[in-house]
Amino acid sequence: MISRILVGLQFFFIFLMILPLDTQTQHPYVGVFITLVGVGIGLLGIYEHKSGNFNIRPTIKENCELVTTGIYAYIRHPMYLSVLVAMFGVAVIYFTYYEFAVYVLLFVTMFIKMFYEESLWKCHTPAYIEYMKKTKRFLPFVF
Secondary structure (H helix, E strand, C coil): CHHHHHHHHHHHHHHCCCCCCCCCCCHHHHHHHHHHHHHHHHHHHHHHHHCCCCCCCCCCCCCCCCCHHHHHHHHHCHHHHHHHHHHHHHHHHCHHHHHHHHHHHHHHHHHHHHHHHHHHHHHHHCCHHHHHHHEECCCCCCC
């Protein structure tokens, strides 16, 4: 149930951010570039998954495999990073207090989702604890 709530909040905040609300764009080129970087990170993450292994909810699917290759060799949550970078680009495009307030809510939701997923993985396989020692959450060698 918590997984569905977190995913629902994630999409709700994304929806709120992409509503135009008659707001003029402030920095469209910079924002689009940042958004494309986020999409690229997501595509790298999806590329490493085997068919049927990808899951949008922070639950562990039956017969899933821990992915530790490609971008996952450096960071544990490229898909979450992808969403946060892409939506930061949207916030830059519109550049309003509203956009950044909703972005903060999205950021908090994604962090809760990330920590929840990590707790499930720790219970699912001891290999995840070893994987955590070798990688960072979002930024290689930093965090």
